[in-house]
Amino acid sequence: xxxxxxxxxxxxxxxxxxxxxxxxxxxxxxxxxxxxxxxxxxxxxxxxxxxxxxxxxxxxxxxxxxxxxxxxxxxxxxxxxxxxxxxxxxxxxxxxxxxxxxxxxxxxxxxxxxxxxxxxxxxxxxxxxxxxxxxxxxxxxxxxxxxxxxxxxxxxxxxxxxxxxxxxxxxxxxxxxxxxxxxxxxxxxxxxxxxxxxxxxxxxxxxxxxxxxxxxxxxxxxxxxxxxxxxxxxxxxxxxxxxxxxxxxxxxxxxxxxxxxxxxxxxxxxxxxxxxxxxxxxxxxxxxxxxxxxxxxxxxxxxxxxxxxxxxxxxxxxxxxxxxxxxxxxxxxxxxxxxxxxxxxxxxxxxxxxxxxxxxxxxxxxxxxxxxxxxxxxxxxxxxxxxxxxxxxxxxxxxxxxxxxxxxxxxxxxxxxxxxxxxxxxxxxxxxxxxxxxxxxxxxxxxxxxxxxxxxxxxxxxxxxxxxxxxxxxxxxxxxxxxxxxxxxxxxxxxxxxxxxxxxxxxxxxxxxxxxxxxxxxxxxxxxxxxxxxxxxxxxxxxxxxxxxxxxxxxxxxxxxxxxxxxxxxxxxxxxxxxxxxxxxxxxxxxxxxxxxxxxxxxxxxxxxxxxxxxxxxxxxxxxxxxxxxxxxxxxxxxxxxxxxxxx
Amino acid sequence: xxxxxxxxxxxxxxxxxxxxxxxxxxxxxxxxxxxxxxxxxxxxxxxxxxxxxxxxxxxxxxxxxxxxxxxxxxxxxxxxxxxxxxxxxxxxxxxxxxxxxx
Numbered sequence: 001x002x003x004x005x006x007x008x009x010x011x012x013x014x015x016x017x018x019x020x021x022x023x024x025x026x027x028x029x030x031x032x033x034x035x036x037x038x039x040x041x042x043x044x045x046x047x048x049x050x051x052x053x054x055x056x057x058x059x060x061x062x063x064x065x066x067x068x069x070x071x072x073x074x075x076x077x078x079x080x081x082x083x084x085x086x087x088x089x090x091x092x093x094x095x096x097x098x099x100x101x102x103x104x105x106x107x108x109x110x111x112x113x114x115x116x117x118x119x120x121x122x123x124x125x126x127x128x129x130x131x132x133x134x135x136x137x138x139x140x141x142x143x144x145x146x147x148x149x150x151x152x153x154x155x156x157x158x159x160x161x162x163x164x165x166x167x168x169x170x171x172x173x174x175x176x177x178x179x180x181x182x183x184x185x186x187x188x189x190x191x192x193x194x195x196x197x198x199x200x201x202x203x204x205x206x207x208x209x210x211x212x213x214x215x216x217x218x219x220x221x222x223x224x225x226x227x228x229x230x231x232x233x234x235x236x237x238x239x240x241x242x243x244x245x246x247x248x249x250x251x252x253x254x255x256x257x258x259x260x261x262x263x264x265x266x267x268x269x270x271x272x273x274x275x276x277x278x279x280x281x282x283x284x285x286x287x288x289x290x291x292x293x294x295x296x297x298x299x300x301x302x303x304x305x306x307x308x309x310x311x312x313x314x315x316x317x318x319x320x321x322x323x324x325x326x327x328x329x330x331x332x333x334x335x336x337x338x339x340x341x342x343x344x345x346x347x348x349x350x351x352x353x354x355x356x357x358x359x360x361x362x363x364x365x366x367x368x369x370x371x372x373x374x375x376x377x378x379x380x381x382x383x384x385x386x387x388x389x390x391x392x393x394x395x396x397x398x399x400x401x402x403x404x405x406x407x408x409x410x411x412x413x414x415x416x417x418x419x420x421x422x423x424x425x426x427x428x429x430x431x432x433x434x435x436x437x438x439x440x441x442x443x444x445x446x447x448x449x450x451x452x453x454x455x456x457x458x459x460x461x462x463x464x465x466x467x468x469x470x471x472x473x474x475x476x477x478x479x480x481x482x483x484x485x486x487x488x489x490x491x492x493x494x495x496x497x498x499x500x501x502x503x504x505x506x507x508x509x510x511x512x513x514x515x516x517x518x519x520x521x522x523x524x525x526x527x528x529x530x531x532x533x534x535x536x537x538x539x540x541x542x543x544x545x546x547x548x549x550x551x552x553x554x555x556x557x558x559x560x561x562x563x564x565x566x567x568x569x570x571x572x573x574x575x576x577x578x579x580x581x582x583x584x585x586x587x588x589x590x591x592x593x594x595x596x597x598x599x600x601x602x603x604x605x606x607x608x609x610x611x612x613x614x615x616x617x618x619x620x621x622x623x624x625x626x627x628x629x630x631x632x633x634x635x636x637x638x639x640x641x642x643x644x645x646x647x648x
Numbered sequence: 649x650x651x652x653x654x655x656x657x658x659x660x661x662x663x664x665x666x667x668x669x670x671x672x673x674x675x676x677x678x679x680x681x682x683x684x685x686x687x688x689x690x691x692x693x694x695x696x697x698x699x700x701x702x703x704x705x706x707x708x709x710x711x712x713x714x715x716x717x718x719x720x721x722x723x724x725x726x727x728x729x730x731x732x733x734x735x736x737x738x739x740x741x742x743x744x745x746x747x748x749x750x
Contacts, residue, residue: 062703072713072714073707073710076703076706076707076710078700078703078704078707079696079699079703153707155711156710156711156715157714157716159714159715159716194689195685197682201686201689203682203685203686203688203689204684204685204688225714226715228715229714229715229716230715478732479733480733481732545729545732546729549729549730549731550729552735554730554731554732554733554734554735556733556736
């Protein structure tokens with residue numbers, strides 16, 4: 001019994017201990033494993049998990065817009081889809097090249113070549129239309145995907161195309177305002193962290209990265225879209241009418257120097273920049289250098305008046321249209337003999353201008369030209385304006401000086417010309433031209449007075465005569481609005497000298513008595529007719545009258561319009577009744593004939609048996625010799641210049 | 649079982665319950681967060697789509713309002729810019745007194 005008891009020893013405690021020990025070991029092993037995973041491999045595993053659960057996403061902002069002064073959107077960016085492929089995946093479907101080619105309007109061979117690339121990623125077509133993107137998505141081609149990009153659009157087509165410039169396919173500005181303001185317009189990029197689910201779909205995680213302003217900033221121009229359009233239309237009409245090569249026009253607001261329009265013809269549409277010839281993209285008005293011709297004469301006369309080397313009424317012998325200087329012959333298109341300085345401007349006499357230039361001297365004229373901005377960049381932000389060609393005064397020969405006096409032998413840009421005329425329109429004070437309204441330009445160009453106000457007004461009066469009297473710019477008249485202007489018909493340089501081609505130009509200041517707008521038009525190589533007064537002046541008239549209509553500044557009625565004319569047309573003065581106080585009989589002493597119609601003055605002199613010598617052109621007496629109150633001259637022979645009437 | 653052990657058990661039980669509740673709440677909140685994340689992403693996408701559409705419509709509007717389009721329409725309807733003498737400025741209308749209430 002005792003033996004049996006001994007044999008049946010109780011091992012339960014031992015078993016329990018073993019089980020407990022086993023559990024302790026297992027639990028310990030678990031803790032060790034957990035500790036190894038959490039503490040030892042934790043960071044590494046956490047990184048692996050993050051890679052699986054989180055992804056970085058880049059978001060590009062929208063490029064800034066370019067706006068006109070009146071708020072029209074000239075350039076903007078919209079989202080567009082681009083088609084790309086992963087060739088390895090795309091190769092699985094043989095129909096892919098054919099389907100893609102038919103949807104995207106590409107050749108099948110081209111698509112097949114792209115898809116046979118060994119690269120992991122190829123563009124098939126960028127910035128496709130919405131309809132094409134939808135068709136590609138619906139086709140569900142393997143390895144063919146869509147991605148969003150921003151496409152640059154110019155809603156107004158060719159309007160101000162050369163000013164705006166264009167961008168490349170990646171949205172980087174290449175020319176014009178797009179390039180000049182690349183830093184401001186360019187969109188930024190934000191890096192966002194998003195969560196991914198098991199199937200790879202992106203989830204919103206938090207707002208990290210979303211607080212950044214990644215959109216580009218807008219740029220506002222001083223261009224008025226309506227004025228720009230009407231300027232382009234008028235310019236295009238002039239170029240087409242005279243079958244010219246090209247044309248340029250600029251409209252400037254005088255008080256602020258803002259460029260309201262700058263047109264170049266042929267037009268350039270930035271929407272199709274990639275298929276446009278490089279020559280059409282050039283902003284000719286800012287960059288092309290040309291010899292201006294007679295539009296330079298007002299600056300010469302202003303400089304001479306300022307330096308008091310001439311007076312407005314001083315007579316110059318214009319040699320009946322042909323003058324030999326050294327071995328060169330200077331010609332006038334319309335021959336004249338005696339012309340006052342005003343008439344030299346009015347009738348655009350090259351010989352007269354050359355003689356005025358001689359009184360001024362080359363160095364002084366050169367100084368005025370440089371102060372007006374010739375020979376240096378106009379300094380208009382966003383326009384890489386040309387410098388032009390202006391040789392130092394020391395290098396001028398006598399012939400050079402004569403030629404530069406009437407606008408040959410000097411190279412200028414339309415922008416420089418506009419800036420120089422802005423000085424005269426502003427009463428002699430040089431002002432900077434502006435193209436950018438916003439952002440405000442930090443360093444405005446230094447301005448200063450070039451001519452006295454008196455000189456500027458005198459030149460302005462001469463320019464009014466060009467249009468309002470019997471000058472070369474009669475076709476720029478606008479009923480009811482006085483217009484001051486100057487024509488230009490410049491010979492173009494060719495091989496071995498000047499060619500037969502011409503550059504016709506006209507600069508108008510409106511209203512002519514107190515200019516508010518400056519309008520400049522140039523037509524390059526017009527056919528059949530080349531006079532600036534015929535080719536370019538009507539374009540300026542068209543631009544100015546339509547711009548005035550747009551701003552509501554045209555006079556109400558034609559009668560009022562004509563009454564507002566500042567200078568009477570001498571052709572209409574002849575039949576007028578003599579004003580009170582004017583001499584009706586010859587009298588004992590020489591009467592004051594100033595202001596009399598030519599016919600009446602001659603009638604008075606004939607009463608005394610005098611045949612006067614006429615100097616100048618025109619139908620109204622503006623001066624006389626002997627002066628009023630002097631005794632009648634003894635000689636009665638007109639050939640001896642005993643009585644000279646100066647006409648204007 | 650001694651009284652001290654029994655007291656500790658009753659102390660641990662609510663803590664265990666609290667931990668369980670917090671765990672469940674955490675799971676529920678995580679599900680809600682993911683759900684919300686899906687919704688937000690979808691809304692972001694829709695917003696982007698609508699903004700893109702608005703931009704495109706804006707471009708269309710700008711194109712239709714472009715001066716060359718207006719000129720084309722004006723020509724079609726026989727309209728043109730006013731010439732000299734074609735503008736009349738009407739005197740500003742006098743302010744009428746408001747009618748008296750009966």
